[in-house]
Amino acid sequence: GENVEQHPSTLSVQEGDSAVIKCTYSDSASNYFPWYKQELGKRPQLIIDIRSNVGEKKDQRIAVTLNKTAKHFSLHITETQPEDSAVYFCAARTLSNDYKLSFGAGTTVTVRA
Amino acid sequence: NAGVTQTPKFQVLKTGQSMTLQCAQDMNHEYMSWYRQDPGMGLRLIHYSVGAGITDQGEVPNGYNVSRSTTEDFPLRLLSAAPSQTSVYFCASSYSGGLSNTEAFFGQGTRLTVV
Numbered sequence: 492g493e494n495v496e497q498h499p500s501t502l503s504v505q506e507g508d509s510a511v512i513k514c515t516y517s518d519s520a521s522n523y524f525p526w527y528k529q530e531l532g533k534r535p536q537l538i539i540d541i542r543s544n545v546g547e548k549k550d551q552r553i554a555v556t557l558n559k560t561a562k563h564f565s566l567h568i569t570e571t572q573p574e575d576s577a578v579y580f581c582a583a584r585t586l587s588n589d590y591k592l593s594f595g596a597g598t599t600v601t602v603r604a
Numbered sequence: 605n606a607g608v609t610q611t612p613k614f615q616v617l618k619t620g621q622s623m624t625l626q627c628a629q630d631m632n633h634e635y636m637s638w639y640r641q642d643p644g645m646g647l648r649l650i651h652y653s654v655g656a657g658i659t660d661q662g663e664v665p666n667g668y669n670v671s672r673s674t675t676e677d678f679p680l681r682l683l684s685a686a687p688s689q690t691s692v693y694f695c696a697s698s699y700s701g702g703l704s705n706t707e708a709f710f711g712q713g714t715r716l717t718v719v
Contacts, residue, residue: 492663500644523706534694534710535647580646584706590635590654590698591662592708596646 493518497595510568512598514581523584524564530577571602610695610711617685617718625680627695635698636678640691685718
């Protein structure tokens, strides 16, 4: 099955700096890569996703890049703000495997004021 | 629009007890799934369903049963609770087809403690 690895497990940044989280996946048939944000005590919520036919996608201060050849994708948060503090999960979904989502272990991001 | 409704929010069980976590969605999603979340391990898939009457095992199915008699409901049953099942459980639903509308919506979570 799909194996998704996520790094780093924790990330502390100064407010206004950028944060980058990287994920690798094992199944070359994976074609959908979402990122979820989970605030303390809340449910995970989708913040951005990218499909395998696209190399980069931006939405205001967040962006995701995908390198299919290397089987890795990254989340970039620019101009970080205190409300960006949360746990972020990457995931990969395989069309051929009942559309199951496989998640990374998560990155706890802390934005220091 | 309620989205994904999951109950209860908190539960304490004694070892050996059984219980059912409820999950319902009103978005007419074909795909529903249960995850458990443990520190440092992300979200691990327990069971999933691609439609009414169809269920399958995920990554960590042992000790859990599911059924999908309707499109809306996907209950998770703990047959004989063990301390190792202490976790936060999330139900999720999504459309399952193609490359569109694949966002997974999560329930509010159930914090389960087995003593």
